[in-house]
Amino acid sequence: MxxxxxxxxxxxxxxxVSPTPKEAGEEKKFALQLAVILQxxxxxxxxxxxxxxxxxxxxxxxxxxxxxxxxxxxxKEDIVEKTFSYTRxxxxxxxxxxxxxxxxxxxxxxSFKVEVIPCFIVEPHAGIKSAVDRSPLHMDYLQxxxxxxxxxxxxxxxxxxKNNGLYGAELAIRGFSxxxxxxxxxxxxxxxxxxxxxxxWKPPVRIDVSGGSIKHFPxxxxxxxxxxxxxxxxxxxxxxxxxxxxxxxxxFSKSPSEKFFFSTPKKQGKRETESAWRKRxxxxxxxxxxxxxxxxxxxxxxxxxxxxxxxxxxWLAGFPVFSSASFVSGKKxxxxxxxxxxxxxxxxxxxxxxxxxxxxxxxxxKGKKPLRGPFVEGDRIVVDxxxxxxxxxxxxxxxxxxxxxxxxxxxxxxxxxxARILKNEKIFSSSCVKELAEYFFKKxxxx
Amino acid sequence: MxxxxxxxxxxxxxxxVSPTPKEAGEEKKFALQLAVILQxxxxxxxxxxxxxxxxxxxxxxxxxxxxxxxxxxxxKEDIVEKTFSYTRxxxxxxxxxxxxxxxxxxxxxxSFKVEVIPCFIVEPHAGIKSAVDRSPLHMDYLQxxxxxxxxxxxxxxxxxxKNNGLYGAELAIRGFSxxxxxxxxxxxxxxxxxxxxxxxWKPPVRIDVSGGSIKHFPxxxxxxxxxxxxxxxxxxxxxxxxxxxxxxxxxFSKSPSEKFFFSTPKKQGKRETESAWRKRxxxxxxxxxxxxxxxxxxxxxxxxxxxxxxxxxxWLAGFPVFSSASFVSGKKxxxxxxxxxxxxxxxxxxxxxxxxxxxxxxxxxKGKKPLRGPFVEGDRIVVDxxxxxxxxxxxxxxxxxxxxxxxxxxxxxxxxxxARILKNEKIFSSSCVKELAEYFFKKxxxx
Numbered sequence: 001m002x003x004x005x006x007x008x009x010x011x012x013x014x015x016x017v018s019p020t021p022k023e024a025g026e027e028k029k030f031a032l033q034l035a036v037i038l039q040x041x042x043x044x045x046x047x048x049x050x051x052x053x054x055x056x057x058x059x060x061x062x063x064x065x066x067x068x069x070x071x072x073x074x075x076k077e078d079i080v081e082k083t084f085s086y087t088r089x090x091x092x093x094x095x096x097x098x099x100x101x102x103x104x105x106x107x108x109x110x111s112f113k114v115e116v117i118p119c120f121i122v123e124p125h126a127g128i129k130s131a132v133d134r135s136p137l138h139m140d141y142l143q144x145x146x147x148x149x150x151x152x153x154x155x156x157x158x159x160x161x162k163n164n165g166l167y168g169a170e171l172a173i174r175g176f177s178x179x180x181x182x183x184x185x186x187x188x189x190x191x192x193x194x195x196x197x198x199x200x201w202k203p204p205v206r207i208d209v210s211g212g213s214i215k216h217f218p219x220x221x222x223x224x225x226x227x228x229x230x231x232x233x234x235x236x237x238x239x240x241x242x243x244x245x246x247x248x249x250x251x252f253s254k255s256p257s258e259k260f261f262f263s264t265p266k267k268q269g270k271r272e273t274e275s276a277w278r279k280r281x282x283x284x285x286x287x288x289x290x291x292x293x294x295x296x297x298x299x300x301x302x303x304x305x306x307x308x309x310x311x312x313x314x315w316l317a318g319f320p321v322f323s324s325a326s327f328v329s330g331k332k333x334x335x336x337x338x339x340x341x342x343x344x345x346x347x348x349x350x351x352x353x354x355x356x357x358x359x360x361x362x363x364x365x366k367g368k369k370p371l372r373g374p375f376v377e378g379d380r381i382v383v384d385x386x387x388x389x390x391x392x393x394x395x396x397x398x399x400x401x402x403x404x405x406x407x408x409x410x411x412x413x414x415x416x417x418x419a420r421i422l423k424n425e426k427i428f429s430s431s432c433v434k435e436l437a438e439y440f441f442k443k444x445x446x447x
Numbered sequence: 448m449x450x451x452x453x454x455x456x457x458x459x460x461x462x463x464v465s466p467t468p469k470e471a472g473e474e475k476k477f478a479l480q481l482a483v484i485l486q487x488x489x490x491x492x493x494x495x496x497x498x499x500x501x502x503x504x505x506x507x508x509x510x511x512x513x514x515x516x517x518x519x520x521x522x523k524e525d526i527v528e529k530t531f532s533y534t535r536x537x538x539x540x541x542x543x544x545x546x547x548x549x550x551x552x553x554x555x556x557x558s559f560k561v562e563v564i565p566c567f568i569v570e571p572h573a574g575i576k577s578a579v580d581r582s583p584l585h586m587d588y589l590q591x592x593x594x595x596x597x598x599x600x601x602x603x604x605x606x607x608x609k610n611n612g613l614y615g616a617e618l619a620i621r622g623f624s625x626x627x628x629x630x631x632x633x634x635x636x637x638x639x640x641x642x643x644x645x646x647x648w649k650p651p652v653r654i655d656v657s658g659g660s661i662k663h664f665p666x667x668x669x670x671x672x673x674x675x676x677x678x679x680x681x682x683x684x685x686x687x688x689x690x691x692x693x694x695x696x697x698x699f700s701k702s703p704s705e706k707f708f709f710s711t712p713k714k715q716g717k718r719e720t721e722s723a724w725r726k727r728x729x730x731x732x733x734x735x736x737x738x739x740x741x742x743x744x745x746x747x748x749x750x751x752x753x754x755x756x757x758x759x760x761x762w763l764a765g766f767p768v769f770s771s772a773s774f775v776s777g778k779k780x781x782x783x784x785x786x787x788x789x790x791x792x793x794x795x796x797x798x799x800x801x802x803x804x805x806x807x808x809x810x811x812x813k814g815k816k817p818l819r820g821p822f823v824e825g826d827r828i829v830v831d832x833x834x835x836x837x838x839x840x841x842x843x844x845x846x847x848x849x850x851x852x853x854x855x856x857x858x859x860x861x862x863x864x865x866a867r868i869l870k871n872e873k874i875f876s877s878s879c880v881k882e883l884a885e886y887f888f889k890k891x892x893x894x
Binding site (some may be wrong): 356 | 649687694805
């Protein structure tokens with residue numbers, strides 16, 4: 001790799017994605033003021049934690065995460081109750097309660113998104129009481145080890161990932177978390193060290209920053225958590241995204257440049273997308289329905305499961321599916337099926353019991369009105385029957401009528417009964433044109 | 448089974464299918480005259496053999512088979528030469544030479560088809576020098592054992608099989624030979640005994656008339672040859688035809704009647720056949736070409752092999768085949784393909800090498816013009832490509848142009864290059880309307 005070209009690109013990227021010193025200063029100042037107030041609760045240790053605290057955040061990420069740490073001997077209910085009442089009383093804001101593994105408070109204050117999270121004080125590798133207990137330990141570990149140069153490289157890496165749809169551990173993305181980015185830079189010393197190494201990865205990939213891990217993890221991408229060696233910090237990264245990252249690093253290594261960080265993809269409108277479809281000469285069915293009001297990490301897996309189960313039903317009904325997809329756009333959820341043919345064959349060959357089995361043959365033929373047969377083939381009785389010449393669009397009405405049979409996930413059972421089914425060119429009038437464009441113009445930008 | 452009803456039907460059948468005593472007498476007299484002449488060759492034993500000789504033949508089967516038996520110590524060339532020259536000199540007829548495992552003479556004399564076959568004298572189970580050596584032994588064995596009643600039952604059985612397409616060991620039929628019929632009646636004592644037993648058969652079926660066989664045979668239908676226990680006289684019977692026979696016997700057992708012996712199937716003409724096809728809503732492609740001038744036992748297997756190989760190629764090209772068939776009609780051979788769709792999908796998803804394998808990905812993408820992609824799926828590089836939107840009719844031109852690649856059998860390689868390919872309703876103008884009617888109205892008459 002040309003390190004000089006990379007450094008040049010990096011500097012330009014850094015200038016664009018780093019918060020200004022003024023911004024960063026104001027954020028820290030504000031966070032520390034809040035921490036001082038919370039500290040007065042007594043018997044606690046308050047930590048300002050996360051990328052803003054570590055100078056590894058991107059411009060515009062104005063998250064202030066404050067962890068209120070209690071002794072591990074206390075009860076979860078007590079620390080939640082104590083934190084909530086104290087915070088509400090002493091910091092005036094429009095606090096709302098949110099739930100991860102346990103409840104925390106969130107509020108928008110000025111331009112900042114502030115979270116106050118109660119947790120327990122734990123030791124590294126010592127077992128945790130709640131998933132959030134790790135965050136202050138991560139802060140300690142990384143704050144001590146990341147050089148100012150490396151903090152910049154973390155920002156550069158995040159921008160590269162973000163621009164290519166690889167940044168974020170949420171299930172809609174299944175990409176690289178901020179923590180994983182920091183571990184990767186720490187492990188390979190620099191952005192260039194990471195890129196050069198990653199371009200030679202062959203999955204499965206296992207990285208143990210602090211060493212000492214022997215536990216086996218089944219995922220293709222394993223980043224041993226430096227403060228909890230029994231946890232894979234890279235578990236959520238999908239096989240596809242790991243391979244996309246390797247492929248991206250190969251391309252960057254070949255000719256490092258700023259374009260990998262800020263692509264301006266051609267905006268594909270309704271007309272271009274419809275025209276891309278016409279070249280494929282396929283049949284489209286789009287199922288559109290209300291997205292239920294649940295958090296994304298439940299919505300997305302349930303939608304994916306619904307899509308996969310429905311696609312299997314379509315296959316079993318005799319319609320080969322070229323490809324299926326699902327997405328959420330605004331308040332709507334969508335299932336897309338692309339097929340080579342809209343109709344299935346009108347004829348079905350039914351192979352019955354062995355011809356020598358008189359009783360079974362009698363039962364098999366009872367009430368059947370064969371279009372041809374019965375006749376014997378090998379040792380079996382065979383008939384040709386008329387199949388309902390159903391179209392894929394008619395078939396999908398069954399998804400609305402019998403969602404349980406079709407394997408629709410729990411939160412979608414009610415809304416799918418009122419789904420609209422759109423055919424072919426009609427789908428381009430739906431509210432998911434952006435997602436359709438992504439489907440029909442799907443391409444790795446670096447390939 | 449109602450034996451009385453069966454006996455009644457049998458008597459009526461016998462009256463219709465037995466040669467008159469006059470016919471039988473004349474045939475035997477004529478045969479014996481010829482045998483006397485051949486006997487004068489010296490050093491030989493002449494046998495009048497076959498169903499006519501045993502009174503088990505159907506009316507109109509005027510075959511006279513004369514076996515000229517020589518000591519096993521002689522050479523095959525010598526016995527052929529001696530038989531041919533003596534016969535030609537002493538029996539004036541328009542003799543032609545035919546070839547089975549070895550040559551023999553055939554001539555039409557008055558209303559009889561006479562065959563003079565040189566062979567060797569062998570002992571039962573002692574190994575033969577040529578396949579024809581067995582015939583005189585069969586004659587000896589059966590002549591001694593079949594009662595007059597049973598000879599009638601053999602005729603009845605043959606008529607039942609003939610009427611249902613199950614009679615004859617030729618490869619176009621793969622049914623029951625005359626010898627098998629005689630062994631079956633001998634084994635089960637009577638026609639009714641056979642039918643009652645056969646209606647309870649569950650393949651594989653093994654019958655050892657004279658006992659003492661231990662050899663394993665792989666076929667579903669095993670009739671140990673009473674004069675050669677290392678031979679399966681039922682080897683040619685197909686799995687389908689064995690099961691058809693069992694099913695037929697079940698139906699006959701239920702209500703014995705003359706209708707099983709003389710059906711008058713509704714004659715299905717061009718119009719009815721075409722209309723039966725239209726109800727199926729399928730696509731038809733018929734390949735028509737000159738049938739090469741070879742014996743049926745070579746023609747039929749080669750045609751079947753050609754059909755199967757071509758159908759596989761059609762599948763591999765992305766066209767599901769509902770059913771295929773092949774037949775010979777007059778001087779033409781035909782391959783029929785029935786498909787649910789005439790076109791294959793316009794789009795093809797091509798899965799390439801692992802995304803992390805930079806060299807392989809580069810090679811894979813070189814020169815490709817994807818309709819969508821490249822993108823990563825799992826660990827693979829994937830592209831959507833335009834597939835030639837070829838029709839099945841266009842595809843079959845390849846069968847004419849590259850018959851070797853398509854797996855066309857040797858004797859068809861030349862004529863298939865000049866084949867005609869007919870589409871859908873056009874196929875009903877071909878010369879194989881009878882065979883098409885059999886295909887579209889295929890049905891076991893007794894079911």
